[in-house]
Amino acid sequence: MKRYIVALFFLLLPSLGFAEETTLNGANTAWIMTSTAIVLFMTLPGLALFYGGLVRTRNVLSILMQCFAIAGIVSILWLIIGYSIAFTEGNDYFGGMSRILFDGIQEDTLSGDIPESLFALFQMTFAIITPALIIGGFAERIKFSAVLLFSAIWLLVVYAPITHWVWGGGWLQQMGLLDFAGGTVVHITAGTAALVAAIVLGPRKGFGTKSIMPHNMTMTITGAGMLWVGWFGFNGGSALAANGDASMAMLVTHISAAAGAMTWMFYEWIKFGKPSALGAVTGLIAGLGTITPASGFVGPGGALVIGIVASLVCFNAVIFIKQVLKIDDSLDVFPVHGVGGIIGTLLAGVFASTQLGIFSGQGFADGIETMGQQLTVQAIGVVATLVYTAVATYIILKFVQMIIGLRVSEEEEAQGLDIIDHEERGYNML
Numbered sequence: 001m002k003r004y005i006v007a008l009f010f011l012l013l014p015s016l017g018f019a020e021e022t023t024l025n026g027a028n029t030a031w032i033m034t035s036t037a038i039v040l041f042m043t044l045p046g047l048a049l050f051y052g053g054l055v056r057t058r059n060v061l062s063i064l065m066q067c068f069a070i071a072g073i074v075s076i077l078w079l080i081i082g083y084s085i086a087f088t089e090g091n092d093y094f095g096g097m098s099r100i101l102f103d104g105i106q107e108d109t110l111s112g113d114i115p116e117s118l119f120a121l122f123q124m125t126f127a128i129i130t131p132a133l134i135i136g137g138f139a140e141r142i143k144f145s146a147v148l149l150f151s152a153i154w155l156l157v158v159y160a161p162i163t164h165w166v167w168g169g170g171w172l173q174q175m176g177l178l179d180f181a182g183g184t185v186v187h188i189t190a191g192t193a194a195l196v197a198a199i200v201l202g203p204r205k206g207f208g209t210k211s212i213m214p215h216n217m218t219m220t221i222t223g224a225g226m227l228w229v230g231w232f233g234f235n236g237g238s239a240l241a242a243n244g245d246a247s248m249a250m251l252v253t254h255i256s257a258a259a260g261a262m263t264w265m266f267y268e269w270i271k272f273g274k275p276s277a278l279g280a281v282t283g284l285i286a287g288l289g290t291i292t293p294a295s296g297f298v299g300p301g302g303a304l305v306i307g308i309v310a311s312l313v314c315f316n317a318v319i320f321i322k323q324v325l326k327i328d329d330s331l332d333v334f335p336v337h338g339v340g341g342i343i344g345t346l347l348a349g350v351f352a353s354t355q356l357g358i359f360s361g362q363g364f365a366d367g368i369e370t371m372g373q374q375l376t377v378q379a380i381g382v383v384a385t386l387v388y389t390a391v392a393t394y395i396i397l398k399f400v401q402m403i404i405g406l407r408v409s410e411e412e413e414a415q416g417l418d419i420i421d422h423e424e425r426g427y428n429m430l
Contacts, residue, residue: 191338
C-alpha cells in the first residue's frame with residue numbers, strides 16, 4: 001500500500017507547481033554543433049576563396065592569409081574578453097566581465113538547452129567572419145600588421161558592444177529590434193567599416209583610370225558556393241534549436257539567395273547585353289546578406305521580394321559608390337553587405353509575421369500602425385549601428401595609422417602584398 005502512495009505522490013509533483021529544471025537537448029545541441037562547423041567553413045575557406053579570386057594575382061595569398069590570421073586572433077580575443085562583453089549581464093551598452101577566459105563555463109553549463117561552451121563557440125564564428133568581411137574594403141593596399149591590429153581593436157570596440165546591444169540584452173534588444181542573424185551586428189557593421197577604411201586609405205593605384213579585374217573567377221564561384229551552403233548554418237543555426245524556426249530560416253535564406261542571383265544576372269544581361277559570373281555571385285551574396293536579419297521572421301513570399309529588392313538596390317549602390325562617389329571599396333563590401341543589411345533590417349519590420357504566410361507581415365496582417373511602430377525601431381537600430389560603427393572605425397584607423405601605419409608604399413603595392421608581407425607567392429608558375 002505504501003508503494004502506491006509514494007508512486008501517487010511523485011505523479012502529482014508537476015501539478016504541485018514544482019519548476020522543471022532545464023536539461024540539455026541532444027537534437028538542438030547536434031544541430032548547433034553542425035551549424036558552428038559550417039559557419040566557420042564560410043570564412044575558411046569560403047570567404048577566403050571568394051575574396052581571393054576577386055583580387056589580382058600578386059595579392060591572392062595576402063587575402064587568404066588575412067582571413068586565416070583574423071580567424072586565429074579573433075578566436076583568442078573572444079575567449080579572453082569578447083564573449084563576456086557581448087553576452088554577459090552588464091548595462092544597456094556593454095556586457096560585464098563574468099565570462100573572461102570563459103570563466104564559469106563547464107561541461108554541464110547550459111545556455112538555454114544547449115551547452116554554453118557551444119553557444120560561445122557558435123557566436124565566435126560570427127565574430128570571426130565579420131572583421132574578415134571588412135578586408136574587402138581595403139584589399140590590395142594595406143599592411144598585414146595593420147590588418148591584425150585594426151581587427152583586434154575593432155572586435156572589442158565595435159563588434160562586441162553592438163552584439164550586446166542587439167543580442168546580449170542591450171538597449172536595442174529591449175526596444176524590440178528584429179535582427180535574427182546579424183543584419184546590424186554583422187552586415188551593417190562590416191559594410192560601414194569597409195567604407196570608412198576605403199575612404200581613409202584612399203584608392204588603389206590605377207583606380208578609375210584602368211580596369212582592375214578579378215584574377216580567378218573559378219576560385220570566386222567556388223567560394224560563393226561555400227558561402228551559400230554555409231549560410232544555412234548562419235541563419236538556420238541562429239534559431240538555436242532544431243525546429244520549425246530553423247527550417248523556415250533555411251528555406252527563406254535559399255529563396256532570397258536564388259532571387260538575388262537571378263535578378264542581378266538578368267538585370268545585368270538587359271543593361272549590358274551579357275550575364276556575367278561575377279554579377280551572378282554578387283547578386284547571390286546580396287540576397288544572402290539582406291535576408292539575414294529577417295530570416296527568422298518572414299515567410300517565403302517575403303523572402304522572394306527581399307531577394308529581388310536587394311539585388312536591384314545593391315547593383316545600383318555598387319555603381320554609385322565606385323563611379324559617382326569614386327570610393328575604392330575594393331570588393332564592394334558596403335554596397336553589398338552594408339546596403340543589404342540596411343534593406344534587410346528595414347524589410348524585416350515590413351514582412352515579419354507570426355503566421356509566416358506567403359505575403360503576410362505586420363504591415364499586411366496587423367495594420368499599418370503596427371508596421372510603422374516596428375519600422376521606427378528598425379530604423380533606430382540601423383542608424384545607431386551605422387553611426388557608431390563609422391565613428392569608432394575612423395578613430396581606430398587613425399590610431400593604427402599613428403602607431404604602425406596603414407598603407408604600403410606605391411612601389412610595394414605595385415610589387416604585390418604576397419611578396420611584400422609574406423615573401424611568398426600565391427602561384428609559383430613560370
